[in-house]
Amino acid sequence: MIKLSHLIPAMLLQLAVLSATAQNQEKDIMKNRQGDLIVNAKPGATVIVEQLRHEFWFGCAISNGFVDGTMPAADRAQYNEKFLQNFNSAVTENAVKWLSMEREKGKVNYAVVDSILAWTDRNHIPLRGHNLYWGIDKFVQPWLKEMSNEELRATLQRRAETVTSRYRGRFAEYDLNNEMVHGNFYEDRLGPGITKDMATWAHNGDPGAKLFLNDYDITTGNKLPEYMAQIRSLLKQGVPVAGIGVQGHLHAETFDRKELKRSLDSLAIFKLPIRITEFNVPGQRSRYYKEKILTMTPEAEAEKAKELTDFYRICFAHPAVGGIIMWGFWEGANWIPVSSLYHKDWSPTPAAEAYQKLLFKEWWTKETGKVGKDGKYQVKAFYGKYRVTVNGISQEVELKKADGKVQVKV
Numbered sequence: 001m002i003k004l005s006h007l008i009p010a011m012l013l014q015l016a017v018l019s020a021t022a023q024n025q026e027k028d029i030m031k032n033r034q035g036d037l038i039v040n041a042k043p044g045a046t047v048i049v050e051q052l053r054h055e056f057w058f059g060c061a062i063s064n065g066f067v068d069g070t071m072p073a074a075d076r077a078q079y080n081e082k083f084l085q086n087f088n089s090a091v092t093e094n095a096v097k098w099l100s101m102e103r104e105k106g107k108v109n110y111a112v113v114d115s116i117l118a119w120t121d122r123n124h125i126p127l128r129g130h131n132l133y134w135g136i137d138k139f140v141q142p143w144l145k146e147m148s149n150e151e152l153r154a155t156l157q158r159r160a161e162t163v164t165s166r167y168r169g170r171f172a173e174y175d176l177n178n179e180m181v182h183g184n185f186y187e188d189r190l191g192p193g194i195t196k197d198m199a200t201w202a203h204n205g206d207p208g209a210k211l212f213l214n215d216y217d218i219t220t221g222n223k224l225p226e227y228m229a230q231i232r233s234l235l236k237q238g239v240p241v242a243g244i245g246v247q248g249h250l251h252a253e254t255f256d257r258k259e260l261k262r263s264l265d266s267l268a269i270f271k272l273p274i275r276i277t278e279f280n281v282p283g284q285r286s287r288y289y290k291e292k293i294l295t296m297t298p299e300a301e302a303e304k305a306k307e308l309t310d311f312y313r314i315c316f317a318h319p320a321v322g323g324i325i326m327w328g329f330w331e332g333a334n335w336i337p338v339s340s341l342y343h344k345d346w347s348p349t350p351a352a353e354a355y356q357k358l359l360f361k362e363w364w365t366k367e368t369g370k371v372g373k374d375g376k377y378q379v380k381a382f383y384g385k386y387r388v389t390v391n392g393i394s395q396e397v398e399l400k401k402a403d404g405k406v407q408v409k410v
Contacts, residue, residue, distance in 0.1 A: 028317035036405035057323025059089030067115035091128035131175035164205030214245030248279035268320035
């Protein structure tokens, strides 16, 4: 029998380690996510600093159903409202995928993409285009496989140039060729230079297009070595990689904190922006996904909220990460329904409350004070957009990470 007295020192040590980790994370968040907002005004003036949005991307995938008429009107209204309450960025879940846009050769559906972009433009939400190509065999249309190499190559070029020229300057970034670590029909057919060609064709249509890589099982560490090798190879070839996408749903009910941090540290050596592109918890290896379980106990809901909080803290603290994109937030439009922030009836889950507490309380700046005798009022503030009011007169300013500070003159 193990004596309790033998367990206590180990438990105390574990608590001390957890406490130190939390303190380090907090220091990293303050260091990497806050800058100086400086107001220059008449001494004694009253200053109110109110954050309006984060610079860091806290986003979510947009379901086709939101714009294609298949979602009931009442749910569509709730989807609109809750999305704008919770997120400042987005990604197309399925709309840009070639298989969705052109299931039959020559019959291209732009309507859904157009509608999503109209909505994000109207609401000033940067949108990721997911994806220009996807070479996993089962996601390649049969009519593409039937082509000769010459015809396939010409068709690939037409695909990239047509999409990027049509939407020139409107997508914040694209996933170039999805999940190449796990399969690449196009490379198998046309050789290893095809990825660079794809990038060239995309830039023919939109020279400013930012082209990201995107793959899964990276934050678990399982496919990290292969991804690192692939990135090195593509950069050596001169492929214009603008950023690194790592999906965030190949864990189970929980995730490995150390492996997440290690994978981010490893990818940071490339000095490219990193985005968590597809986050769910519970994830794809959970029993909820495998067994199609649609409900959670209160205890499981509480654990889910903790897992989400810990995942977001690690990523927000990391200097190389520029955003986290959920892959669904409502049970009515989420491939892993229980990973949602909102139930089917739109009631919030504990995870929604935990998420909002992080973003809009703990990581949110709202301060009031007086201008000092030196004519300055200065606060540490999270990078983002602000309304600064001095003696009742307001103006909006951007505090950008690239600058580290912003001066407001009144």
